[in-house]
Amino acid sequence: MPAVEFNTEHPTAEEHSHILLMFLQSQSQNALNRLYQMPSACLSVFRLLNPLERQLVMNLLWLESAIPVSTMSAWVTREGKKAYNESVSTLGRLHIIPSSQVKLILSAMFKTSLRQAITGGGSSGSFGVPAEPNDQELPPSIESLDSYALERWETILHYMVSSGTGQHPTQPSREVLFLLRRSGLMANAHGGALQITSSGFQFLLNSPHAQLWELLLQYLHLAEERQMDLVEVLGFLLMLSTMELGREYSTEQLSATQVAMLTDLRNYGLIWQPNPSSRRFSPSRLATTLTSHSPPLPSSHNSGLGTQSEGFIVLETNYRLYAYTDNPLQIAILNLFVTLKSRFPNLVIGAITRESVKKALANGITADQIISYLTAHAHPQMRKNRPLLPVTVQDQIRLWELEKNRLKSEEGYLYTAFASQADYEYVLNYAKQLDVVLWENPSKRCFFGSLDGHANIRGFIERRTAGNA
Numbered sequence: 205m206p207a208v209e210f211n212t213e214h215p216t217a218e219e220h221s222h223i224l225l226m227f228l229q230s231q232s233q234n235a236l237n238r239l240y241q242m243p244s245a246c247l248s249v250f251r252l253l254n255p256l257e258r259q260l261v262m263n264l265l266w267l268e269s270a271i272p273v274s275t276m277s278a279w280v281t282r283e284g285k286k287a288y289n290e291s292v293s294t295l296g297r298l299h300i301i302p303s304s305q306v307k308l309i310l311s312a313m314f315k316t317s318l319r320q321a322i323t324g325g326g327s328s329g330s331f332g333v334p335a336e337p338n339d340q341e342l343p344p345s346i347e348s349l350d351s352y353a354l355e356r357w358e359t360i361l362h363y364m365v366s367s368g369t370g371q372h373p374t375q376p377s378r379e380v381l382f383l384l385r386r387s388g389l390m391a392n393a394h395g396g397a398l399q400i401t402s403s404g405f406q407f408l409l410n411s412p413h414a415q416l417w418e419l420l421l422q423y424l425h426l427a428e429e430r431q432m433d434l435v436e437v438l439g440f441l442l443m444l445s446t447m448e449l450g451r452e453y454s455t456e457q458l459s460a461t462q463v464a465m466l467t468d469l470r471n472y473g474l475i476w477q478p479n480p481s482s483r484r485f486s487p488s489r490l491a492t493t494l495t496s497h498s499p500p501l502p503s504s505h506n507s508g509l510g511t512q513s514e515g516f517i518v519l520e521t522n523y524r525l526y527a528y529t530d531n532p533l534q535i536a537i538l539n540l541f542v543t544l545k546s547r548f549p550n551l552v553i554g555a556i557t558r559e560s561v562k563k564a565l566a567n568g569i570t571a572d573q574i575i576s577y578l579t580a581h582a583h584p585q586m587r588k589n590r591p592l593l594p595v596t597v598q599d600q601i602r603l604w605e606l607e608k609n610r611l612k613s614e615e616g617y618l619y620t621a622f623a624s625q626a627d628y629e630y631v632l633n634y635a636k637q638l639d640v641v642l643w644e645n646p647s648k649r650c651f652f653g654s655l656d657g658h659a660n661i662r663g664f665i666e667r668r669t670a671g672n673a
Contacts, residue, residue, distance in 0.1 A: 221294065222252040223417050224495075227424065229297040231434075236299045238435045239442075240313040243321035244330040248442035248495040249298070250318060257291045261300065265315060270307035332443055335452040335484040344476055344486055346450040350502045353488035356473025357501065358533055361408065361415075364390060365536040367399045377471040387422040400540075402568035408537060409577055412500050416490060419472065436461040444474065445494035447487045455483045515582045519556075521594040527552040528583065540564050541574050556597065561604045571605040616642055617658045620650035627668075634664050 228236065228249070239245050250261060264271070280288045296303045300314050310318075321330075344352075360376050367390060375381070381398065384390040389404035407415060420441065427437045440462040447453060455463055466485060469475040474491040478484070493500045516534065518526040525542055529535065530550050538544065541564035544554040564574060575598055582592055591598075619635075622628035628649040635641045640657025644650070653661055 221254070223414070223421060225249070225252055225294070225298065227421055229294075233299045235435055237311075237313050239439055240299075240311070240317055242330045242439050242443070243317040244332075244446045245439050245442040246314055246317040247321040248445050249300075251445075251495040253294075254291070256287060257295055260291055260295065261310065261318070264301070264308060264310045265318060267309065270304075270309035272307055273305065276308055329457045330443065332447045332453040333457050335454040338452075338484075341478060343450065343452045346489075349450065349476055349486060349488045352476050353473040353490045354501050356471070357412070357416075357490065360384075360472070362533050362536060364400050364404055365408070365533065365540065367397065379468055380471050383419060383422055383426070386426065387419065400567060402570060402573065405540070405567075405569045405573050405577075409573065409580060413493070416472075416494070416500060420494075423468065432461050432464070433459075437465060440465055441491075441494060444469075444487045444491040445496070447492055449487065449489055449492045452484045452486050455485060515580075515584055515587065517578060517581045518583045518586055519578060519593055519597060521596055523556045523597055523600075525554050525556060527554070534581075537577070540567065541569060556601070558604055561601055562608065565605055565608050571602045574601055614642060615655045616653050617655070617661075618650060618652050619661065620648070622649045625649065630668070631661065631665060635661055 228239075250258060253261065277285075277288070292301070292308075295301045299311060301308055301310055359374050360380055363374070363376055364384065376384075381390075384404075385392070385398065387403075388401060389407050390398045391401050393399040407418060410418070424434065424437060427434045436459050440458070455466070466475055466477065467480065469491070470477060470480075472490070474488055476486045476488055489498075489502065490500045516528045517538075518528070520526075525538070527534065527538055528551055535544070535547075535552055538552065538554065541556065541560055542554040543557045543560045544552060546553040561571075561574070565571075575593065578593055586592060619631065622631070628646075632641070632644060632651055635651065635653050635657060638657050638660055640654040640661070641651055642654055643652040
């Protein structure tokens with residue numbers, strides 16, 4: 205085998221371990237071996253690896269025998285040693301290579317399936333079985349699939365944003381609402397209605413791709429509770445990521461678990477079907493880009509969700525805000541922490557006020573999240589400023605948060621009326637050793653202790669009193 209120079213430069217932000225890979229590393233070797241029986245799954249996992257990990261896999265893929273670890277290590281520079289070791293460790297936790305300290309080789313199942321995925325062959329239907337042409341019904345166009353996926357996905361996001369504001373947007377399906385509640389992105393408010401949480405607002409700051417995988421991981425966690433085969437669920441998602449956009453596929457070779465998944469995936473906009481009982485389906489762009497770096501929504505640059513390249517917000521030092529957008533979702537997000545005053549065809553004018561920020565804080569949104577959102581969506585003209593956002597506005601938002609958090613209540617007991625200064629200090633020192641003192645006033649010989657420490661302090665006082673007697 206010829207010597208190969210490894211690219212061991214430090215990975216960029218986009219090259220850090222994918223959220224799905226971290227989930228796979230927590231699975232058993234038996235489950236991963238079952239997953240690796242599917243060529244589509246192996247190809248999808250390979251796509252999610254960082255460049256160095258992919259390079260290691262490709263150098264081992266066509267070897268029929270193991271290569272000594274010392275030989276592979278000899279090709280790595282001293283500076284790249286850490287990155288190389290981390291890559292080998294990751295591949296080991298994914299059970300792509302055995303955890304051997306002597307030789308390196310791909311696991312037999314992963315190697316066979318990835319070879320088949322690259323070179324073709326086999327008839328397992330791992331990449332989906334195309335449906336037979338139907339003269340009576342043409343397959344959906346790519347434009348209609350994109351429109352369908354965008355409408356379903358923005359319905360979910362718009363419902364999250366508008367919750368608790370008095371608006372009544374289109375409500376997603378019951379299954380989607382359950383998933384939003386279970387994932388902590390929404391929670392039941394005092395009136396029982398669902399309301400966005402701090403985690404939910406942070407979710408809106410992410411890219412559409414990251415948002416989608418966050419929900420899908422929650423779906424995977426629920427699979428076993430619903431008595432669904434986790435490997436079949438995961439395998440079907442990875443199969444969808446390798447399918448062709450705009451093509452119809454048959455449900456004939458899908459398992460019962462995977463057929464049941466079609467209903468859920470329709471709710472998220474990943475799957476389109478002519479009707480719920482149809483034996484054919486088409487994956488949307490949300491599904492076919494699950495393991496690629498392509499944008500999952502063609503109009504995501506217009507939706508303003510998680511994208512920083514197309515900023516639309518101008519913020520002035522007098523707290524006035526100008527948002528150059530007509531997107532209902534963007535406007536609804538701004539309404540969470542901005543007092544909106546005027547609206548024009550492509551412009552919304554508002555102001556960041558104490559009341560609007562307090563309302564956002566009451567909903568669990570933090571000052572740092574507000575500032576991060578304003579920074580992420582700042583207009584290109586604002587990006588010429590240093591600092592990007594007015595410092596006075598940033599400081600004031602944080603001060604409003606401190607104002608909300610300046611008072612803190614805790615249950616406990618007040619200890620007072622000590623007979624002497626010596627008794628007071630003796631008991632106080634004992635309470636301090638237990639780390640249960642919340643407040644003290646030496647001049648008045650009193651201190652306040654937490655609820656957890658009361659039994660110990662009371663027993664100590666009783667024993668001291670009995671000893672003195």
